[in-house]
Structures are given as C-alpha cells and as structure tokens.
Amino acid sequence: MYVVIGGAGMMGLGLAQQLLKQGHTVAIIDIDPLACRFAREKIGVMAFEGSAVSTTVLLEAGIRQANAVVAALRDDALNLALVTLSRSYGISHIAVRMRDREFLEAYRLAQASHIISTVDLAVATMANAIEYPEVESMMHFEQGQVEVLKLPVPNGCYAAGHTVAQIAQDPRFPTGSLIIGYQCHSRANLEIPNGNTVLEAGSTILVVTRPESVHPMIDFLGIEASHLPTREVSHPNL
Incomplete structure (x- = not known):
C-alpha cells in the first residue's frame, strides 16, 4: 500500500516508521526541511518539503497513486483542507488526527474515513489507568x-x-x-x-x-x- 502522510511531527514520523515496518511504501510531507531530512535519513521514507495542502506538492508526492492519506498536520484547519483535497483526487481511505472536537462535523462532511481524537484517547486512557x-x-x-x-x-x-x-x-x-x-x-x-x-x-x-x-x-x-x-x-x- 502507498500511503501519503501530511505532517512530520511526532505522530507523522512515528506512523511512517510503523507503516514502513509493516511493508508499506510511505511518503511524508512537511514544511520543515529538518523534519524531512530526518524522515529520509533516520526512518528511510520519502519526504517532500512543502505544504501538504499545496496541489503541486501533493502531485509531486504521488497523491494520484496513493491508496491512503493520513492528515496529521499541526492544526485542524489544515487537516480539513488536506482531507478535502485528498477526496478530490479520488482517495477514499483518509485518516485524520483531530485536535479540536469542534471540527468533528466538518471532518464528517468532508468524508474522512477515520477521525482520531488523540486528546480524547489520551485523557480516557490516563483516567482509566489511574482508577x-x-x-x-x-x-x-x-x-x-x-x-x-x-x-x-x-x-x-x-x-x-x-x-x-x-x-x-x-x-x-x-x-x-x-x-x-x-x-x-x-x-x-x-x-x-x-x-x-x-x-x-x-x-x-x-x-x-x-x-x-x-x-x-x-x-x-x-x-x-x-x-x-x-x-x-x-x-x-x-
């Protein structure tokens, strides 16, 4: 499977490493040149420097050939834009990291196939781990x-x-x-x-x-x- 990940933060890089271990081909996009360099040299995935909501960069990263897209950018507005653009290129398998629950309905309307709230998950897990x-x-x-x-x-x-x-x-x-x-x-x-x-x-x-x-x-x-x-x-x- 060819997976395009928007965002080379801790989640994006960690996911890229895990997907690579599972035998998938991964391309990661980020505006930070150091993060892209780390992705290439330390993880071994393709990395494209630029905005993940730029059609030029998405095409360079092979969005038309992608089987799945992960939106793990720094804010929900950018993630929402990436979900919408991915849909426009015919991608049906789109996972998004949600930071603010106010974006939940917007992500649903944009037809993200998987909406993952990392904050809710962490809070629920920690609370139950304590109790x-x-x-x-x-x-x-x-x-x-x-x-x-x-x-x-x-x-x-x-x-x-x-x-x-x-x-x-x-x-x-x-x-x-x-x-x-x-x-x-x-x-x-x-x-x-x-x-x-x-x-x-x-x-x-x-x-x-x-x-x-x-x-x-x-x-x-x-x-x-x-x-x-x-x-x-x-x-x-x-």
Missing part, C-alpha cells in the same frame, strides 16, 4: 462509541472457571459486550475464543463494549478501583 491500574490497556474507536478493553480475570471472580457462552448468558454481563480475545497466561499466544472456551483465573481477555458498559464490565470481573491515599497539599502564604 483501574489492573486494566493493562484501553482503546476507543468511532469517536468513543466503542471501547476495547484488555482485562485480567481475577481469582475468585464469577468468570473464572466458566465458558464464554455461560458468561455471555449471565444477566450481569453487560448487554452488547463481546469477548473477542483470550490469553491463558502472559507468555501464551492471544487466541480468538469460542463459546466453549473456559476462562482460567489469572488469564487475560479482550472485550468489546460500549463506553457506558466499561465500569459495569470491570465490576462484573471484580476488578477493584484504585483508592489512592489523599495527600494534604500545603500552600505557602503569599
């Missing part, structure tokens, strides 16, 4: 409408020793949730479970659920919230 340190990772998709949780199966919880089918039929199991992955121990491969898969205590599961079901799911598994001791903060007299 539930046992939850190893959390991701959300479709502007937070769907959550993917990686959860431990504690000793003594109802899920331990029961099959996936039995758990799904339990009225306490949050409606609309689905167990999509199972790892019996930390060194085991992640498996796709079926109804007969028995969850062992100490194992890990991947669950798809809705945001309103995150806490009920955690409660169902018996994972306790972190109750950190409150520290008194003294303020010196000014």
